[in-house]
Amino acid sequence: MLLNYKQTGSGPNLILMHGLFGSLENLNVIAKTLSEHFTVYNVDLRNHGQSFHSDDMSYPHMAGDIKALLEHLNIDKAHVVGHSMGGKVAMQFASSFNHHVNKLVVLDIAPVTYPPRHDEIIVGLNKVSAHTNVLNRTQADEILSEHIEIPGVRQFLLKSLAKNAAGALSWRFNLPVIANAYSNIVANITSASPCQCDTLFIKGNNSDYILAEHREAIVKAFPKATAKVIHGVGHWLHAEKPAAVNKSILDFLQ
Known part of the structure; x- marks a missing residue:
């Protein structure tokens, strides 16, 4: 591919x-x-x-x-x-x-x-994924803010939040695989x-x-x-x- x-x-x-x-x-x-x-x-x-x-x-x-x-x-x-x-x-x-x-x-x-440095980001991203009633980026930002303090980092991540084929908001990146393979990435x-x-x-x-x-x-x-x-x-x-x-x-x- x-x-x-x-x-x-x-x-x-x-x-x-x-x-x-x-x-x-x-x-x-x-x-x-x-x-x-x-x-x-x-x-x-x-x-x-x-x-x-x-x-x-x-x-x-x-x-x-x-x-x-x-x-x-x-x-x-x-x-x-x-x-x-x-x-x-x-x-x-x-x-x-x-x-x-x-x-x-x-x-x-x-x-x-590198030592792990994205643990809290991954937790926040997973929490957004777990919320089936997230309707917009503002709501997603509120969830992320519990784990990611810097607004600029949240805004960067939220650029990858988009509607999927079913019409629901989801991350464009493959979060489960990235989380599982994080040791390879660092x-x-x-x-x-x-x-x-x-x-x-x-x-x-x-x-x-x-x-x-x-x-x-x-x-x-x-x-x-x-x-x-x-x-x-x-x-x-x-x-x-x-x-x-x-x-x-x-x-x-x-």
């Missing part, structure tokens, strides 16, 4: 991948700018957005989805850009299929295993050897997803890696300062 994607722009090919609980819509602010210089394929990763659902949720599986999409599109090489979980998919793809990657851009994630990528592609890691300086202690793991997996720090932003750096993030990506790719 092929991933759902949105194609825009013209020029060299570029694959764009969102993070956990997101969809391709989350990266439209990046896709719009990059499509002025590249043919951008903004994708919904498996179990997210309008892409297929599967019980298999691991980085090798998700990297395989990207390879299948490239084969379907008759693309031999592309730039690869990913945020958060999508950044790990990008790293896994570059590590497994180095010869299909021109340059790699990773937004605020490192090639390491796990490190699998890499047999260092990836020699040119790589840029972009960090939000207020984020704790890339830390000084991760430097050794980054250099070991991606010896040609360089880093850029966007000041005044956290993990959602592309939403907080899109112009700075887009400029960093374009300067590196061009």
Whole structure:
């Protein structure tokens, strides 16, 4: 099965991948700018957005989805850009299929295993699913607010709440599989050897997803890696300062 994607722009090919609980819509602010210089394929990763659902949720599986999409599109090489979980998919793809990657851009994630940090989010999402009488996003937000304090995080999640075929509100992402496979999502990528592609890691300086202690793991997996720090932003750096993030990506790719 092929991933759902949105194609825009013209020029060299570029694959764009969102993070956990997101969809391709989350990266439209990046896709719009990059499509002025590249043919951008903004994708919904498996179990997210309008892409297929599967019980298999691991980085090798998700990297395989990207390879299948490239084969379907008759693309031999592309730039690869990913945020958060999508950044790990990008790293896994570059590590497994180095010869299909021109340059790699990773937004605020490192090639390491993280401790769980979405437990309360998953509890809140499950509570919304359990309420059969949720009629709108406002009601869903009230339920989520019991577990998720930050309004911006709730609003991000609620973008994936939509009417299903039966006319009821449900999550577009495959919550049961994501919850069951969560240990795979926080796990490190699998890499047999260092990836020699040119790589840029972009960090939000207020984020704790890339830390000084991760430097050794980054250099070991991606010896040609360089880093850029966007000041005044956290993990959602592309939403907080899109112009700075887009400029960093374009300067590196061009």
